[in-house]
Amino acid sequence: MSELQVEAETAAATVGGAWLLVLSSVFLCNLLKILLPSCSSIISKLLQKDAEQEYQMRSEIQNMKQELATISMMDEFARYARLERKINKMTDKLKTHVKTRTAQLAKIKWVINIVFYILQAALMISLIWKYYSEPVTVLPSKWLAPLERLVAFPTGVAGGVGITCWLVVCNKVVAIMLHPFS
Amino acid sequence: MEPDPLGDGVGTGREGPGGVAGPSTTTPGLTASQRRAEIRRRKLLMNSEERINRIMGFHRPKADDDTHSETKLQLEQDKSAIPAPSVSKRVVLGDTVCSLAGTADHGSSAIEHKAEKKDLFNIAPEVGSDGTSELRQRSRGDLMEQRTSQHGLDQYLSRFDEAMKLRNQLISEKPSQENGNAAEEFDSFRIFRLIGCALLAMGVRAFVCKYLSIFAPFLTLQLAYMGLSKYFPKSEKKTKTTVLTAALLLSGIPAEVISRSMDTYSKMGDVFTDLCVYFFTFIFCHELLLFFGSEAP
Numbered sequence: 001m002s003e004l005q006v007e008a009e010t011a012a013a014t015v016g017g018a019w020l021l022v023l024s025s026v027f028l029c030n031l032l033k034i035l036l037p038s039c040s041s042i043i044s045k046l047l048q049k050d051a052e053q054e055y056q057m058r059s060e061i062q063n064m065k066q067e068l069a070t071i072s073m074m075d076e077f078a079r080y081a082r083l084e085r086k087i088n089k090m091t092d093k094l095k096t097h098v099k100t101r102t103a104q105l106a107k108i109k110w111v112i113n114i115v116f117y118i119l120q121a122a123l124m125i126s127l128i129w130k131y132y133s134e135p136v137t138v139l140p141s142k143w144l145a146p147l148e149r150l151v152a153f154p155t156g157v158a159g160g161v162g163i164t165c166w167l168v169v170c171n172k173v174v175a176i177m178l179h180p181f182s
Numbered sequence: 183m184e185p186d187p188l189g190d191g192v193g194t195g196r197e198g199p200g201g202v203a204g205p206s207t208t209t210p211g212l213t214a215s216q217r218r219a220e221i222r223r224r225k226l227l228m229n230s231e232e233r234i235n236r237i238m239g240f241h242r243p244k245a246d247d248d249t250h251s252e253t254k255l256q257l258e259q260d261k262s263a264i265p266a267p268s269v270s271k272r273v274v275l276g277d278t279v280c281s282l283a284g285t286a287d288h289g290s291s292a293i294e295h296k297a298e299k300k301d302l303f304n305i306a307p308e309v310g311s312d313g314t315s316e317l318r319q320r321s322r323g324d325l326m327e328q329r330t331s332q333h334g335l336d337q338y339l340s341r342f343d344e345a346m347k348l349r350n351q352l353i354s355e356k357p358s359q360e361n362g363n364a365a366e367e368f369d370s371f372r373i374f375r376l377i378g379c380a381l382l383a384m385g386v387r388a389f390v391c392k393y394l395s396i397f398a399p400f401l402t403l404q405l406a407y408m409g410l411s412k413y414f415p416k417s418e419k420k421t422k423t424t425v426l427t428a429a430l431l432l433s434g435i436p437a438e439v440i441s442r443s444m445d446t447y448s449k450m451g452d453v454f455t456d457l458c459v460y461f462f463t464f465i466f467c468h469e470l471l472l473f474f475g476s477e478a479p
Binding site (some may be wrong): 147161170 | 390395396397455459465469
């Protein structure tokens with residue numbers, strides 16, 4: 001009995017704040033997942049510098065339209081037609097520009113999402129790798145009876161809380177906590 | 183379906199072979215049996231497709247009210263005209279149709295099938311006398327064979343109808359789910375459960391865990407929740423119709439079984455969530471106690 005206690009104490013000493021580390025990682029991942037759409041839009045805004053050019057084009061078109069409204073079509077047909085052609089050309093250019101930008105935006109968002117999920121997977125795998133053989137926290141084994149083996153999986157330490165069990169629990173709890181914000 | 187123009191002046195002259203009956207005109211020269219034959223012929227022409235489907239064993243879930251009224255009317259007329267004892271093997275066919283009929287509405291279908299039986303009693307001698315239909319020449323064996331071959335198809339069709347209804351329900355549910363999702367998910371009982379679990383975990387960590395397993399109080403709490411659940415207002419039970427349920431329905435599992443299993447599944451999910459919250463709170467309290475050094479396990 002005393003041997004078991006000593007074992008548990010040493011295990012607890014080695015793990016330290018592993019449970020907190022796993023919990024904070026899960027929390028951060030979930031929080032980032034919620035903030036991902038706004039994050040990706042901010043990043044895409046930073047990466048795309050064509051917005052200013054687009055704005056200029058828009059204002060230019062607006063000006064030209066105002067000018068067109070002042071010209072009489074009957075009296076100055078040639079000028080009117082020239083200006084109208086110019087407006088049409090500019091509008092077409094703007095449309096192509098917007099289309100390209102939207103496609104680029106979707107691509108950036110997709111890349112950000114993919115990168116996020118890859119990082120999350122890498123983080124989870126590294127956590128599992130690190131705590132594969134040692135428990136994230138240790139309790140007296142009789143507290144967890146009769147599920148101590150299940151809770152300790154895959155460590156096999158009696159009374160230990162394994163990484164898989166703790167990850168599942170943390171994910172569930174963090175999802176419940178963040179549900180009102182999502 | 184058109185209403186049957188059966189009135190006092192029902193008997194009409196024949197408009198030619200296969201001609202659709204026109205507006206009814208009274209022909210006083212016809213005898214009673216000729217009039218009945220004429221009525222029958224016109225009915226056959228008007229509802230030929232439906233009748234053939236019934237005889238062949240195809241079930242139509244949407245039986246119109248017109249059909250009922252029409253058959254009832256016909257039944258009343260025939261009751262007065264024809265004596266009952268003309269029982270033939272057509273009764274069996276009538277029963278077949280009855281057994282193959284789906285689950286729509288038994289009351290109305292029973293009336294319909296009674297009428298159909300009666301109808302078929304009467305139709306037999308007249309068809310024979312006219313010699314226009316081939317149904318009489320069919321042997322019973324042929325009909326039974328056809329029945330078995332159609333049975334599977336009929337079942338599949340009824341299931342398909344159910345699946346289509348489910349699909350429509352799914353489509354109509356989607357916008358409402360999007361609107362009131364958050365409100366529906368966290369009802370008062372669920373919040374109560376979660377808070378109860380967290381409080382129990384704290385209590386267990388403080389007083390109970392030295393004496394027995396931490397899962398014993400949790401199980402007791404779950405039992406208590408089962409009893410308490412009836413005292414909480416039940417939120418509108420939304421039937422989650424997913425692709426999975428539609429697929430199960432198509433594969434022949436009754437809707438009742440699917441809904442019950444979905445209910446059980448959701449209850450298990452609730453218990454699992456409670457367990458997670460309970461275990462998390464317990465570990466959290468335990469670690470806090472360890473950190474502040476007030477207690478060692």
